[in-house]
Amino acid sequence: MVNRDTGKKKISESTIRRLSLYYRALSLLEKENYETISSRELAKREKLTPAQVRKDLSFFGSFGTRGLGYPVSELKDRIAKILGINRIWNVAMIGVGNIGSALVSYKEFQKQGFAIKLIFDNDQRKIGSNHKGLIVSDIKEMPHLLLEHNIEMVVLAVPAIVAQYIVDEVVQAGIKAILNFAPINLKVPDDVFVRNENMSMELEYLSFAISNNYTPN
């Protein structure tokens, strides 16, 4: 439960993912002019239990008022701070195929503070072309451009066959966070975070669910 080295409580991946859900719900509640929200109501909106909401939040502090609930705007800001999204992140998109170019236009990234600042590809026909106001750079320029533009995260949307090669260069350039769309297990040093996004996997889950009359819970 408590880390021996740091004395910090271990936060589970599920808790972190739920923080994102809370953040999104709170953003909506703010727009609806809610001032406070109870764990019960918040849980209901995200199909969770009130106890879970309270426990999740309690890992990071005590944000509510007994008898009243949580202050919507304040809690939203606190969670933003916890998630590290209370600022703009400079992101580079690597690969401008189907997925890559769709993601460059994906407004949710921008909205959550992930600003795509550079786009790369190795295809001469794409290099120099304009995507949402950004010019596609030659991937050969990547190492120094990542550094010059203070890029901290990279979205990898390249074919599986070249993914590892490119990731090695990305790691070389000091990037510590990678969102990977290639269906492959990337090898990276321990201090580099990789999240794999595999959309077929979600369809396979649905396939399993239908095929087996699956009922979670």
Added chain:
Amino acid sequence: MVNRDTGKKKISESTIRRLSLYYRALSLLEKENYETISSRELAKREKLTPAQVRKDLSFFGSFGTRGLGYPVSELKDRIAKILGINRIWNVAMIGVGNIGSALVSYKEFQKQGFAIKLIFDNDQRKIGSNHKGLIVSDIKEMPHLLLEHNIEMVVLAVPAIVAQYIVDEVVQAGIKAILNFAPINLKVPDDVFVRNENMSMELEYLSFAISNNYTPN
């Protein structure tokens, strides 16, 4: 552990997701002409433990040979059957914005047996246009077209604001599986499966990890 009603062992979501990983790994091993694979080797490739691999598989039967390991091709086929991907699924794409049109060209879907058969949009400028050999249909035609073409799954790539309205129609048409890209919690009957794909959430996870020097495990 065991469901009182059905007598079936409860399969966790994590196990199902790992089956997808095993399937992918086995497909690769098959191409590399492996005949058998041990739980140890398979685990190593997917960054899991051998015990986990064996336990996951044991929920569905006994597929290996002691002393030898698992037969690659056979296990792959068995998992395909378990996941329900030993056949083609007819899928409809709803919404041909950035994400929608990218996904229509996304080869992984096709490769895993998810065949996009219909595309819908409500934008008159898009209706009738050609995407990868498919003509975009008017969303008004959706209810009967879904039925006529035996569509069983739907990928929802529409703006959040209209997502619930469209889902209601999709459910009406008898669809039981929905992959949702809209950042919203859809309300559906209990027998309809929804998976939410939220790509910002993955970046937020990375943001948290960097910001907090997070170390999973």
Added chain:
DNA sequence: TATTTATTGTGAAACAATTCACATATACAA
């Protein structure tokens, strides 16, 4: 054929996550 080696399949143990339940605190009404 007997022996050694490798690896599965699986109860039991250990660990992790969720839920319960209640003491505590605050708001609000009378």
Added chain:
DNA sequence: TTGTATATGTGAATTGTTTCACAATAAATA
């Protein structure tokens, strides 16, 4: 000012998941 209703924060209990550890068993070898 007091009482009542509401809702948090959190140890403890429960439930779920992963790992351990080993008997069982098949292959390879002598």
